[in-house]
Amino acid sequence: MITCPTATELREGLDRFDRLDDGDGRHAFLARVADNARALLAREAELGAAAEAGEQARLSALLGRDGDVQTLNRLLCESLAAGTLSPTDPAVMAHLRATAIDRIAIDQPTYCGLEALLVTRA
Amino acid sequence: MDIAAALARLAPRLSVSATSARNAHRLSGGASLETWAFDLDDGTPLILRRRPDNAPPRDTAQPLAHEAALIRAAAANGAPVPVVVHVCEPSDGLGEAYVMGRLEGETLGKRIVRDAAFETVRPGLAHRCGQVLARIHATPPETLPALTTSDALGELARYEAIYRQTEAWRPTFEAAFRQLERLAPRSDQPVLVHGDFRNGNLMIHPAEGLVGVLDWELAHPGDPAEDLGWICVNSWRFGQWRKPVGGCGDYQALLDGYAEGGGGEIPLSRVQFWQALGSLKWGVMCLMMYASFATGADPSIERAMIGRRVSETEIDLVHLLEVMA
Numbered sequence: 098m099i100t101c102p103t104a105t106e107l108r109e110g111l112d113r114f115d116r117l118d119d120g121d122g123r124h125a126f127l128a129r130v131a132d133n134a135r136a137l138l139a140r141e142a143e144l145g146a147a148a149e150a151g152e153q154a155r156l157s158a159l160l161g162r163d164g165d166v167q168t169l170n171r172l173l174c175e176s177l178a179a180g181t182l183s184p185t186d187p188a189v190m191a192h193l194r195a196t197a198i199d200r201i202a203i204d205q206p207t208y209c210g211l212e213a214l215l216v217t218r219a
Numbered sequence: 220m221d222i223a224a225a226l227a228r229l230a231p232r233l234s235v236s237a238t239s240a241r242n243a244h245r246l247s248g249g250a251s252l253e254t255w256a257f258d259l260d261d262g263t264p265l266i267l268r269r270r271p272d273n274a275p276p277r278d279t280a281q282p283l284a285h286e287a288a289l290i291r292a293a294a295a296n297g298a299p300v301p302v303v304v305h306v307c308e309p310s311d312g313l314g315e316a317y318v319m320g321r322l323e324g325e326t327l328g329k330r331i332v333r334d335a336a337f338e339t340v341r342p343g344l345a346h347r348c349g350q351v352l353a354r355i356h357a358t359p360p361e362t363l364p365a366l367t368t369s370d371a372l373g374e375l376a377r378y379e380a381i382y383r384q385t386e387a388w389r390p391t392f393e394a395a396f397r398q399l400e401r402l403a404p405r406s407d408q409p410v411l412v413h414g415d416f417r418n419g420n421l422m423i424h425p426a427e428g429l430v431g432v433l434d435w436e437l438a439h440p441g442d443p444a445e446d447l448g449w450i451c452v453n454s455w456r457f458g459q460w461r462k463p464v465g466g467c468g469d470y471q472a473l474l475d476g477y478a479e480g481g482g483g484e485i486p487l488s489r490v491q492f493w494q495a496l497g498s499l500k501w502g503v504m505c506l507m508m509y510a511s512f513a514t515g516a517d518p519s520i521e522r523a524m525i526g527r528r529v530s531e532t533e534i535d536l537v538h539l540l541e542v543m544a
Contacts, residue, residue: 101387101509101526110512110523130521137527170388177393184394185544190537193391197537200530209460210453210534217538 098149098167099203104141107134140203148199155192220272225312226257233304233318236261243267252283252436256321265304269316285364286435287317289411292362298354299431322431328418332457332466340428345468347429348416348450349476355432356410356443356482363411368440371403374496378503385506391533395499398540402492409440416446418455418465444485447473448493453535454501454528463494488543495539502532 102110114131149166156169164172173192176182182189194214201211223243230237237259246254255267270283287303294300301319331337331344369377379396382389414437422431451463451470459466464473470487478484509526511517 101506101529102512102523106513107520107523110518110520113518114520127520130524134520134524137524170390173390174388174393177390177397180397184398184540189390189394190540190544193394193533194537194541197391197530197533201534204527204530208531208534209456209458210531210538213453213460214534214538214541217542 098152098170099141099145099200104138104145107138111135111138137204140206144199144203148203151199152196155195159188159192220312220314222255222267222269222313223257226255226267229305229307229311229313229318230259233265234259234261234263237263240265264321266301266319266321267313267316268319269307269314272314281364281366281436281438283315283317285366286438287319288364289358289366289438290319290435292358293355293411293432293435295362296354296358298351298358299429300435301431301433322422322424324422324424324427324430326419326422326433328455328466329457331418331421331423332459336425337423340423340425341467343428343468344423345462345464345472346476346479348421348464348468349447349473349478349482350480351429351432352413352416352443352446353477353480353482355413355416355446358411360411360440363440366411366439368409370406370409370442371445371492371496372400374441374445374500375400375403378500381507382503385503385510387506387529389502389506389529389533391536392499392502395495395536395540398543399492399496399499402543404442404444404489404492406442410443412439412441412443412445414438414441414445415449417450417452418457421465442489442493443482444489444493445496447477447485447490448495449497451490451494452497452501454498454531491539491543495536495543498532498535498539502529502536505529505532 111131111134114127153166153169156166156173157163160169160172177184198211201208226240226243230240239260240257241260243255243257246256253269253271257267258264268283284306287306290300291303301322303317303319305318307313307316325331375396382392413432413435415434416432420432420434421429422433424430450465453460456462456466462468463470470490474485474487505525505528508522512522
Protein backbone atom coordinates (compact mmCIF):
# COMPACT_ATOMS: atom_id res chain seq x y z
CA MET A 98 0.00 0.00 0.00
CA ILE A 99 1.33 3.44 -0.86
CA THR A 100 1.53 5.53 2.30
CA CYS A 101 3.62 8.04 4.25
CA PRO A 102 1.86 10.14 2.98
CA THR A 103 -1.15 8.62 1.24
CA ALA A 104 -2.50 10.32 -1.88
CA THR A 105 -5.42 11.59 0.23
CA GLU A 106 -3.05 13.23 2.72
CA LEU A 107 -1.07 14.80 -0.12
CA ARG A 108 -4.28 16.25 -1.59
CA GLU A 109 -5.15 17.69 1.84
CA GLY A 110 -1.71 19.26 2.09
CA LEU A 111 -2.15 20.77 -1.36
CA ASP A 112 -5.59 22.15 -0.46
CA ARG A 113 -4.10 23.78 2.61
CA PHE A 114 -1.28 25.24 0.52
CA ASP A 115 -3.72 26.60 -2.05
CA ARG A 116 -5.54 28.49 0.69
CA LEU A 117 -2.36 30.23 1.92
CA ASP A 118 -1.53 33.85 1.18
CA ASP A 119 1.30 34.18 -1.28
CA GLY A 120 2.87 37.15 0.50
CA ASP A 121 5.95 35.69 2.13
CA GLY A 122 9.25 34.54 0.68
CA ARG A 123 8.76 30.92 1.63
CA HIS A 124 5.78 30.78 -0.69
CA ALA A 125 7.85 30.57 -3.87
CA PHE A 126 9.69 27.56 -2.48
CA LEU A 127 6.48 25.89 -1.35
CA ALA A 128 4.93 26.60 -4.76
CA ARG A 129 7.64 24.47 -6.39
CA VAL A 130 7.03 21.72 -3.84
CA ALA A 131 3.29 21.94 -4.55
CA ASP A 132 3.93 21.58 -8.30
CA ASN A 133 5.97 18.47 -7.56
CA ALA A 134 3.15 17.13 -5.39
CA ARG A 135 0.61 17.61 -8.21
CA ALA A 136 2.88 15.83 -10.68
CA LEU A 137 3.38 12.99 -8.19
CA LEU A 138 -0.37 12.59 -7.72
CA ALA A 139 -0.81 12.40 -11.49
CA ARG A 140 1.83 9.65 -11.69
CA GLU A 141 0.22 7.78 -8.81
CA ALA A 142 -3.20 8.00 -10.47
CA GLU A 143 -1.66 6.34 -13.52
CA LEU A 144 0.67 3.80 -11.90
CA GLY A 145 -0.49 3.35 -8.31
CA ALA A 146 -3.11 0.63 -8.80
CA ALA A 147 -0.81 -1.60 -10.85
CA ALA A 148 2.04 -1.07 -8.38
CA GLU A 149 -0.17 -2.12 -5.49
CA ALA A 150 -1.58 -5.12 -7.34
CA GLY A 151 1.97 -6.26 -8.12
CA GLU A 152 3.02 -5.74 -4.52
CA GLN A 153 0.04 -7.72 -3.25
CA ALA A 154 0.70 -10.61 -5.63
CA ARG A 155 4.41 -10.79 -4.74
CA LEU A 156 3.69 -10.64 -1.00
CA SER A 157 1.07 -13.34 -1.30
CA ALA A 158 3.51 -15.65 -3.12
CA LEU A 159 6.38 -14.80 -0.76
CA LEU A 160 4.41 -15.40 2.44
CA GLY A 161 2.26 -18.23 1.09
CA ARG A 162 -1.06 -16.72 2.12
CA ASP A 163 -3.82 -14.40 0.95
CA GLY A 164 -4.72 -11.05 2.39
CA ASP A 165 -4.86 -7.37 1.60
CA VAL A 166 -1.63 -5.60 0.76
CA GLN A 167 -1.48 -3.72 4.06
CA THR A 168 -1.80 -6.87 6.18
CA LEU A 169 0.69 -8.82 4.08
CA ASN A 170 3.23 -5.99 4.08
CA ARG A 171 3.01 -5.77 7.85
CA LEU A 172 3.45 -9.53 8.11
CA LEU A 173 6.61 -9.31 5.98
CA CYS A 174 7.94 -6.56 8.25
CA GLU A 175 7.21 -8.61 11.36
CA SER A 176 8.82 -11.73 9.85
CA LEU A 177 11.97 -9.78 9.01
CA ALA A 178 12.07 -8.17 12.47
CA ALA A 179 11.58 -11.54 14.17
CA GLY A 180 14.18 -13.25 12.00
CA THR A 181 11.78 -15.85 10.57
CA LEU A 182 12.61 -14.40 7.14
CA SER A 183 16.21 -13.52 6.28
CA PRO A 184 17.05 -10.13 4.74
CA THR A 185 19.29 -11.98 2.27
CA ASP A 186 16.60 -14.48 1.19
CA PRO A 187 16.58 -14.12 -2.64
CA ALA A 188 12.76 -14.01 -2.75
CA VAL A 189 12.71 -11.23 -0.13
CA MET A 190 15.39 -9.27 -1.98
CA ALA A 191 13.55 -9.66 -5.29
CA HIS A 192 10.36 -8.32 -3.70
CA LEU A 193 12.13 -5.33 -2.12
CA ARG A 194 13.78 -4.56 -5.43
CA ALA A 195 10.57 -4.70 -7.45
CA THR A 196 8.68 -2.62 -4.87
CA ALA A 197 11.40 0.04 -4.73
CA ILE A 198 11.44 0.32 -8.53
CA ASP A 199 7.64 0.72 -8.71
CA ARG A 200 7.66 3.32 -5.91
CA ILE A 201 10.40 5.50 -7.34
CA ALA A 202 8.52 5.63 -10.67
CA ILE A 203 5.74 7.41 -8.76
CA ASP A 204 7.65 9.36 -6.13
CA GLN A 205 10.79 10.54 -7.93
CA PRO A 206 11.16 9.07 -11.44
CA THR A 207 14.37 10.99 -12.21
CA TYR A 208 16.18 9.87 -9.04
CA CYS A 209 19.62 8.64 -10.14
CA GLY A 210 19.64 5.72 -7.69
CA LEU A 211 17.28 3.87 -10.03
CA GLU A 212 19.81 3.95 -12.86
CA ALA A 213 22.53 2.87 -10.43
CA LEU A 214 20.45 -0.11 -9.34
CA LEU A 215 19.56 -1.18 -12.89
CA VAL A 216 22.98 -0.67 -14.49
CA THR A 217 25.14 -2.33 -11.89
CA ARG A 218 23.12 -5.48 -11.45
CA ALA A 219 25.48 -8.43 -11.52
CA MET B 220 15.70 39.50 20.99
CA ASP B 221 17.43 42.13 18.82
CA ILE B 222 20.35 40.20 17.31
CA ALA B 223 21.71 43.12 15.27
CA ALA B 224 21.88 45.42 18.31
CA ALA B 225 23.53 42.75 20.46
CA LEU B 226 26.14 42.09 17.75
CA ALA B 227 26.85 45.83 17.43
CA ARG B 228 27.48 46.03 21.19
CA LEU B 229 29.74 42.96 21.02
CA ALA B 230 31.79 44.23 18.02
CA PRO B 231 34.74 45.76 19.95
CA ARG B 232 35.36 42.37 21.58
CA LEU B 233 35.42 40.61 18.20
CA SER B 234 38.11 42.76 16.58
CA VAL B 235 40.40 45.43 18.06
CA SER B 236 39.69 47.81 15.17
CA ALA B 237 35.88 47.44 15.21
CA THR B 238 33.38 49.70 16.95
CA SER B 239 30.12 48.31 15.55
CA ALA B 240 28.49 45.60 13.40
CA ARG B 241 26.28 45.83 10.33
CA ASN B 242 24.39 43.79 7.71
CA ALA B 243 23.19 41.17 10.21
CA HIS B 244 20.84 38.78 8.44
CA ARG B 245 19.71 35.24 9.05
CA LEU B 246 20.81 32.63 6.54
CA SER B 247 18.31 30.00 5.41
CA GLY B 248 18.65 26.37 6.37
CA GLY B 249 19.42 24.83 9.72
CA ALA B 250 16.24 23.99 11.59
CA SER B 251 17.78 23.31 14.98
CA LEU B 252 20.30 26.17 15.01
CA GLU B 253 20.20 29.72 13.68
CA THR B 254 23.04 30.99 11.50
CA TRP B 255 23.49 34.74 11.06
CA ALA B 256 25.93 36.50 8.73
CA PHE B 257 27.21 39.95 9.67
CA ASP B 258 30.14 42.29 9.12
CA LEU B 259 32.15 44.39 11.54
CA ASP B 260 32.65 48.03 10.61
CA ASP B 261 36.35 47.29 10.01
CA GLY B 262 35.27 44.92 7.24
CA THR B 263 35.67 41.57 9.07
CA PRO B 264 33.08 39.05 7.75
CA LEU B 265 31.65 36.91 10.54
CA ILE B 266 29.04 34.25 11.36
CA LEU B 267 26.94 33.89 14.50
CA ARG B 268 25.71 30.41 15.42
CA ARG B 269 23.03 30.39 18.06
CA ARG B 270 20.38 28.16 19.52
CA PRO B 271 16.94 29.66 18.94
CA ASP B 272 15.07 30.95 21.98
CA ASN B 273 12.83 28.24 23.41
CA ALA B 274 14.49 25.55 21.27
CA PRO B 275 13.40 22.07 22.31
CA PRO B 276 16.30 20.05 23.72
CA ARG B 277 17.75 17.46 21.33
CA ASP B 278 19.34 14.34 22.69
CA THR B 279 21.96 14.21 19.94
CA ALA B 280 22.98 17.86 19.97
CA GLN B 281 25.78 19.10 22.18
CA PRO B 282 26.08 22.49 23.88
CA LEU B 283 27.34 25.15 21.46
CA ALA B 284 30.32 25.85 23.73
CA HIS B 285 31.36 22.21 23.12
CA GLU B 286 30.95 22.68 19.38
CA ALA B 287 33.19 25.76 19.51
CA ALA B 288 35.76 23.89 21.61
CA LEU B 289 36.01 20.99 19.21
CA ILE B 290 36.26 23.26 16.16
CA ARG B 291 39.25 24.84 17.91
CA ALA B 292 40.71 21.40 18.70
CA ALA B 293 40.29 20.26 15.07
CA ALA B 294 41.86 23.51 13.85
CA ALA B 295 44.85 22.97 16.15
CA ASN B 296 45.32 19.57 14.51
CA GLY B 297 45.38 21.02 11.00
CA ALA B 298 41.76 20.60 9.82
CA PRO B 299 40.33 23.45 7.68
CA VAL B 300 37.61 25.08 9.78
CA PRO B 301 36.38 28.61 10.44
CA VAL B 302 38.25 30.46 13.19
CA VAL B 303 36.20 30.58 16.38
CA VAL B 304 36.38 34.24 17.43
CA HIS B 305 34.21 34.34 20.53
CA VAL B 306 32.06 32.02 22.65
CA CYS B 307 29.13 34.07 23.94
CA GLU B 308 28.44 34.68 27.61
CA PRO B 309 25.03 35.42 29.12
CA SER B 310 25.97 39.12 29.39
CA ASP B 311 26.36 39.28 25.58
CA GLY B 312 22.58 39.05 25.25
CA LEU B 313 22.68 36.49 22.42
CA GLY B 314 21.75 33.37 24.35
CA GLU B 315 23.68 30.15 23.68
CA ALA B 316 25.89 31.19 20.76
CA TYR B 317 29.38 31.64 19.35
CA VAL B 318 30.98 33.79 16.65
CA MET B 319 33.31 32.51 13.93
CA GLY B 320 34.98 33.73 10.75
CA ARG B 321 32.91 33.71 7.55
CA LEU B 322 34.60 31.76 4.76
CA GLU B 323 34.22 32.51 1.08
CA GLY B 324 32.85 29.78 -1.17
CA GLU B 325 29.84 27.57 -1.89
CA THR B 326 28.08 24.91 0.19
CA LEU B 327 25.21 24.01 -2.16
CA GLY B 328 25.92 20.52 -3.46
CA LYS B 329 23.97 21.00 -6.67
CA ARG B 330 26.29 23.86 -7.70
CA ILE B 331 29.49 22.21 -6.53
CA VAL B 332 28.64 19.05 -8.47
CA ARG B 333 27.52 20.76 -11.69
CA ASP B 334 28.65 24.40 -12.06
CA ALA B 335 31.52 25.24 -14.40
CA ALA B 336 33.01 27.46 -11.66
CA PHE B 337 34.04 24.32 -9.73
CA GLU B 338 35.41 22.34 -12.70
CA THR B 339 39.04 22.82 -11.69
CA VAL B 340 38.67 21.83 -8.01
CA ARG B 341 36.09 19.03 -8.49
CA PRO B 342 38.52 16.28 -9.59
CA GLY B 343 40.64 16.73 -6.45
CA LEU B 344 37.82 16.97 -3.93
CA ALA B 345 37.46 13.28 -3.03
CA HIS B 346 41.19 12.95 -2.29
CA ARG B 347 41.14 16.20 -0.33
CA CYS B 348 38.11 15.02 1.69
CA GLY B 349 40.07 11.90 2.64
CA GLN B 350 43.06 13.98 3.77
CA VAL B 351 40.88 16.36 5.78
CA LEU B 352 39.02 13.50 7.47
CA ALA B 353 42.35 11.98 8.47
CA ARG B 354 43.26 15.29 10.17
CA ILE B 355 39.90 15.50 11.96
CA HIS B 356 40.07 11.89 13.13
CA ALA B 357 43.60 12.40 14.50
CA THR B 358 42.49 15.21 16.82
CA PRO B 359 44.00 14.31 20.24
CA PRO B 360 41.17 13.12 22.54
CA GLU B 361 42.59 15.06 25.50
CA THR B 362 41.93 18.35 23.63
CA LEU B 363 38.20 17.59 23.22
CA PRO B 364 35.21 18.43 25.39
CA ALA B 365 33.21 15.53 26.89
CA LEU B 366 31.29 13.82 24.08
CA THR B 367 29.20 10.65 23.95
CA THR B 368 30.75 7.79 21.96
CA SER B 369 28.53 6.10 19.37
CA ASP B 370 29.44 3.05 17.31
CA ALA B 371 27.64 1.19 14.51
CA LEU B 372 25.42 -0.92 16.77
CA GLY B 373 24.60 2.14 18.86
CA GLU B 374 23.56 4.15 15.78
CA LEU B 375 21.47 1.24 14.47
CA ALA B 376 19.67 0.85 17.80
CA ARG B 377 19.00 4.59 18.04
CA TYR B 378 17.53 4.84 14.54
CA GLU B 379 15.56 1.62 14.87
CA ALA B 380 13.90 3.04 18.01
CA ILE B 381 12.96 6.21 16.06
CA TYR B 382 11.67 4.10 13.15
CA ARG B 383 9.48 2.04 15.52
CA GLN B 384 8.04 5.26 16.93
CA THR B 385 6.91 6.39 13.47
CA GLU B 386 4.79 3.20 13.20
CA ALA B 387 5.63 2.95 9.52
CA TRP B 388 5.92 -0.53 7.96
CA ARG B 389 8.81 -0.51 5.49
CA PRO B 390 10.20 -3.97 4.74
CA THR B 391 13.35 -2.55 3.16
CA PHE B 392 14.18 -0.79 6.43
CA GLU B 393 13.40 -3.96 8.41
CA ALA B 394 15.77 -5.93 6.16
CA ALA B 395 18.44 -3.23 6.37
CA PHE B 396 18.33 -3.04 10.18
CA ARG B 397 18.81 -6.81 10.48
CA GLN B 398 21.46 -7.13 7.78
CA LEU B 399 23.49 -4.13 8.99
CA GLU B 400 23.34 -5.48 12.53
CA ARG B 401 24.99 -8.66 11.25
CA LEU B 402 27.67 -6.74 9.36
CA ALA B 403 28.34 -4.06 12.01
CA PRO B 404 32.08 -3.45 12.50
CA ARG B 405 33.49 -3.31 16.02
CA SER B 406 35.11 0.04 16.75
CA ASP B 407 38.09 -0.74 18.93
CA GLN B 408 39.64 2.73 18.69
CA PRO B 409 37.02 5.49 18.57
CA VAL B 410 38.21 8.72 16.92
CA LEU B 411 36.66 12.18 16.65
CA VAL B 412 33.99 11.77 13.95
CA HIS B 413 32.44 14.91 12.42
CA GLY B 414 29.06 13.19 12.13
CA ASP B 415 27.62 15.24 9.22
CA PHE B 416 30.49 15.39 6.69
CA ARG B 417 28.68 15.87 3.34
CA ASN B 418 27.72 18.38 0.66
CA GLY B 419 25.99 21.26 2.40
CA ASN B 420 28.41 21.32 5.33
CA LEU B 421 31.60 21.68 3.28
CA MET B 422 32.68 25.15 2.14
CA ILE B 423 34.13 24.79 -1.36
CA HIS B 424 36.10 27.67 -2.89
CA PRO B 425 36.22 27.72 -6.73
CA ALA B 426 40.03 28.04 -6.72
CA GLU B 427 41.11 26.60 -3.37
CA GLY B 428 38.72 23.66 -3.02
CA LEU B 429 37.66 22.52 0.46
CA VAL B 430 38.42 25.49 2.73
CA GLY B 431 36.17 24.76 5.70
CA VAL B 432 34.28 21.95 7.41
CA LEU B 433 31.11 23.39 8.95
CA ASP B 434 28.29 22.34 11.25
CA TRP B 435 29.93 20.29 14.01
CA GLU B 436 26.66 19.79 15.86
CA LEU B 437 26.73 15.98 15.58
CA ALA B 438 30.46 15.38 16.23
CA HIS B 439 31.23 12.45 18.53
CA PRO B 440 33.85 9.76 19.15
CA GLY B 441 33.09 6.84 16.84
CA ASP B 442 34.16 4.67 13.90
CA PRO B 443 36.32 6.60 11.39
CA ALA B 444 34.51 4.97 8.45
CA GLU B 445 31.27 6.67 9.54
CA ASP B 446 32.42 9.99 8.04
CA LEU B 447 33.78 8.33 4.87
CA GLY B 448 30.50 6.48 4.32
CA TRP B 449 28.21 9.44 5.00
CA ILE B 450 29.68 11.64 2.25
CA CYS B 451 29.09 8.72 -0.18
CA VAL B 452 25.32 8.48 0.47
CA ASN B 453 23.62 8.72 -2.92
CA SER B 454 21.14 11.38 -1.73
CA TRP B 455 23.89 14.01 -1.89
CA ARG B 456 25.40 13.10 -5.25
CA PHE B 457 22.90 15.32 -7.10
CA GLY B 458 22.50 13.00 -10.04
CA GLN B 459 26.20 12.11 -10.34
CA TRP B 460 25.77 8.57 -9.04
CA ARG B 461 28.90 7.28 -10.77
CA LYS B 462 30.97 9.55 -8.52
CA PRO B 463 30.23 8.20 -5.05
CA VAL B 464 32.13 10.82 -3.04
CA GLY B 465 29.63 13.67 -2.93
CA GLY B 466 29.05 13.41 -6.69
CA CYS B 467 32.66 14.52 -7.32
CA GLY B 468 35.05 11.56 -7.09
CA ASP B 469 35.79 7.87 -6.60
CA TYR B 470 35.97 5.71 -3.49
CA GLN B 471 39.64 5.01 -4.19
CA ALA B 472 40.57 8.71 -4.25
CA LEU B 473 38.86 9.19 -0.88
CA LEU B 474 40.62 6.15 0.63
CA ASP B 475 43.99 7.16 -0.85
CA GLY B 476 43.65 10.69 0.52
CA TYR B 477 42.72 9.25 3.89
CA ALA B 478 45.78 6.96 3.99
CA GLU B 479 48.12 9.72 2.74
CA GLY B 480 46.75 12.06 5.39
CA GLY B 481 47.86 9.55 8.03
CA GLY B 482 44.45 7.98 8.60
CA GLY B 483 45.54 4.43 7.76
CA GLU B 484 43.89 1.85 5.53
CA ILE B 485 40.12 1.50 5.62
CA PRO B 486 38.50 -1.32 3.59
CA LEU B 487 35.88 -0.24 1.03
CA SER B 488 33.39 -2.71 2.53
CA ARG B 489 33.51 -0.78 5.80
CA VAL B 490 32.83 2.51 3.98
CA GLN B 491 29.90 0.92 2.14
CA PHE B 492 28.52 -0.44 5.41
CA TRP B 493 28.39 3.12 6.77
CA GLN B 494 27.05 4.39 3.45
CA ALA B 495 24.13 1.94 3.76
CA LEU B 496 23.59 2.91 7.39
CA GLY B 497 23.66 6.54 6.17
CA SER B 498 20.89 5.90 3.64
CA LEU B 499 18.90 4.12 6.34
CA LYS B 500 19.37 7.04 8.76
CA TRP B 501 18.34 9.57 6.10
CA GLY B 502 15.27 7.44 5.30
CA VAL B 503 14.24 7.33 8.97
CA MET B 504 14.75 11.11 9.19
CA CYS B 505 12.42 11.54 6.18
CA LEU B 506 9.80 9.41 7.96
CA MET B 507 10.21 11.55 11.08
CA MET B 508 9.69 14.73 9.09
CA TYR B 509 6.61 13.22 7.44
CA ALA B 510 5.35 12.32 10.95
CA SER B 511 5.28 16.02 11.85
CA PHE B 512 2.87 16.48 8.91
CA ALA B 513 0.76 13.46 9.88
CA THR B 514 0.34 14.66 13.48
CA GLY B 515 -0.44 18.21 12.34
CA ALA B 516 2.64 19.66 14.09
CA ASP B 517 3.81 21.02 10.72
CA PRO B 518 1.05 20.63 8.11
CA SER B 519 3.06 22.17 5.25
CA ILE B 520 3.15 20.48 1.83
CA GLU B 521 6.96 20.31 2.17
CA ARG B 522 6.72 18.03 5.23
CA ALA B 523 4.24 15.82 3.39
CA MET B 524 6.41 15.51 0.29
CA ILE B 525 9.59 14.66 2.19
CA GLY B 526 7.84 11.43 3.20
CA ARG B 527 7.97 10.34 -0.43
CA ARG B 528 11.76 10.75 -0.41
CA VAL B 529 11.83 7.57 1.67
CA SER B 530 11.60 5.66 -1.60
CA GLU B 531 14.92 7.14 -2.75
CA THR B 532 16.61 5.67 0.31
CA GLU B 533 14.87 2.34 -0.35
CA ILE B 534 16.25 2.23 -3.90
CA ASP B 535 19.73 2.98 -2.53
CA LEU B 536 19.40 0.41 0.26
CA VAL B 537 18.24 -2.34 -2.10
CA HIS B 538 21.26 -1.58 -4.28
CA LEU B 539 23.70 -1.63 -1.34
CA LEU B 540 22.17 -4.77 0.19
CA GLU B 541 22.71 -6.50 -3.17
CA VAL B 542 26.30 -5.21 -3.36
CA MET B 543 27.07 -6.32 0.20
CA ALA B 544 25.29 -9.70 0.02
